[in-house]
Amino acid sequence: MSLAAVEAGAAPDPQEVVGALMRRARAAQEAFADADQARVDEAVRALAWSLYKPEHAQELATLAVEDTGLGNVPDKVIKKQRKTFGTLRDLLRAKTVGEIERDEARGIVKFAKPLGVVGAVTPSTNPGATPVNKAMMAIKGRNAIIIAPSPLGHRTTEKAVNFMREALEAIGLPADLVQILPAPITKEVTQALMSAVELVVVTGSQDNVRRAYSSGTPAIGVGAGNVPVMIDETADLDAAARKICASKIFDNATSCSSENAVVIVDAVYDAAIAALERAGGFLVDPGLKDKVVGELWKNGKLNRHLIARDAETLATAFGLPEEARRSRFFMVEETGVGRGYPLSGEKLALVLTVYRAADFEAAKAKTREILELQGKGHSIGLHTTRPERARELAEEMPVVRVLMNFAHTFGNGGGFDSGLEFTLSMGCGSWQKNSLSENLNYRHFINITHLVTPIPEDKPSEEALFGPHWTKYGK
Incomplete structure (x- = not known):
């Protein structure tokens, strides 16, 4: 871009940036x-x-x-500290x-190789934690990373990136292993980044995920959440309520894994509501309901x-x-699911939708209905003392993760x-047109070379392979 253009206030050319x-x-x-x-670690x-x-975690928060x-x-x-510690x-x-x-x-030996340069799109909900989480994984693969933050979170992400760059320089490594797009963050600059790198990893809006997949660059995007959790008649109700509360209220429900609905079987419905109230919920x-x-x-x-505001603001x-102002989260009873029932979708707020189901089979059906509306592929939870029910959900439900007796x-x-x-990035499989059906991890940031050496011949007979077909249907 020419000096005259800069002086005239022209927007920076995305390709140049x-x-x-x-x-x-x-x-x-x-x-x-x-x-x-050793050096990588x-x-x-x-x-x-x-x-x-x-002091850094406090400042960024x-x-x-x-x-x-x-x-x-x-x-x-x-x-920031828990995710970073666990990832490390x-x-x-x-x-x-x-x-x-x-x-x-x-006869196969596998060798890890770097990808090159990774482009990471990060959300406003976690402008400090997500960039560092992705950078750690990228550096583990001996890659460089350029972060495209949410415009709202740019200042926080820039500070986090500066901390990382200082940390790299302090141990004698190039600071440019970690960089950030300069403000102002625009779709055009982010798109240019997506096209230039070897891998795009997107956590955030589904618009960004779709644009990443259409960028022509290999891309990993994750889907939206709308987690429904079931409580069956065998559950430890107070334990379940405490876990649901702790999970729901964490960071004012900014997490995509935060419970959005609880489906309670009729036999323990009233007792479960009472337990949720003891844990800090307000019915x-x-x-x-219409006001909410x-x-x-x-x-x-x-x-x-x-x-993602506090309970008093919502009340x-x-x-x-x-009395509601002293509560920790709010429960709203609902019966319907669909576009005409907004409470059946993701809320990103301290509001938990409550459904009553006749029995476990009905609870499963309601949970599936919720997922079909939004959040399919992401995850569900079950509070129970019958592990076979959790296995049943894992076999039948269209989700990547089924959690039993967890604060989700x-x-x-x-x-x-x-x-x-x-x-901080959870794949949702083909159900949300994601390329991975697991949690994002270091394996997604390496290339693998396969060394192949001869082994004893492993070639079965025609009879071994086609025999069952011949027996049943003939040759």
């Missing part, structure tokens, strides 16, 4: 590509500490709430340099002034009685009592 970042990223990645495993630790460090108005500072501090644990246990797997029987009078819906949605869209907006938010994206990988 991205081109400059890519040149620096490629130089940094090439310098890092031959690092051994040193870099990952440095990135993790740049966010886990208490405060900045995020100031800029986005979403969530709350104490929970964002916990999220997972990454340090993995090998991503040289030989990573050997199968003597098949909204049916006469105020009218405030939570404006012109068919979620009211941005009530998304005031909904016109609830004084703390198990779905990885947990110290959950075997799922720690992540």
Whole structure:
């Protein structure tokens, strides 16, 4: 762009902006590509500490709430440290340099190689945690990463990126292994980034996910949540209620894994509601249901002034009685599912929709109906003492994850009592046109070379393969 154009206030050319970042990223990645495993893990630790460090976590959490108005500072501090700690644990246990797997029987040895430069689109709900989480995984694969933040969260993400760059320089690595798109963030610049990198990873709006998949670059996108959780007649009701409350209220329900609906079997419905009330829930009078819906949605869209706000703010907006202001979340009873029933969808607020089901089979049917509306592929939960029911859900339901007896938010994206990988990006499979049906992890940030050597011939006879067909249908 010419000096005259700059002085005239012309918008930066997206290709020039991205081109400059890519040149620096490629130089940094090439310098890092031959690092051994110890050096790679040193870099990952440095990135993790740049966010886990208490004063940094506090500063970024405060900045995020100031800029986005979403969530709350104490929970964002916990999220940043917990996710970073868990992800670091997972990454340090993995090998991503040289030989990573050997199968003597098949004569195959696998070697990990870098991808190159990764482009990461990150959301306003987690403008500090998600960029660092993705950067740790990218660096584990010996890649460079350029982050395209949400415009609302740019200031927070820029600060997080600066912390990471300082951490890399402190251990003698190129700061340009981690970069950020400069403000103002536009669709055009983000699209240019998507086209230039070797891999795009998108967490956030479904519009961004769709644009990533159409960019011509290999892309990993994740789907929207709308988690329904069931309580059956065998559940420990108080334990279930405490877990649902802890998960629902965390960071004011910003997580895609936060419970949006609870489906309770009739036999324990009243007792379960009482347990949820003891845990901090407030059951909204049916006469105020329309008021809740009218405030939570404006012109068919979620009211941005009530998304991820505290309980007192919601109680005031909904016109609830004084006692509701001391509650931690709000329960609204519903019967229908679909576009005419907004409460059946994702709310990103401290509002839990409650359904009554005749029995477990009816609860399953209602849960499936909710998923068909929104959130299909993401996850569901079940509170029960009958593990075979959880297995039944895993066999039948169109979701990637089924969690039994968990506080959903703390198990779905990885947990110290959950075997799922720690992540802030959860794939939803083909149900939401995602390319992965698992939690995003380091394996998605490496290329694999297969060394193939001869093995004893493994060729069965025609009879062994076609025999059953010949016997049943003839030759």
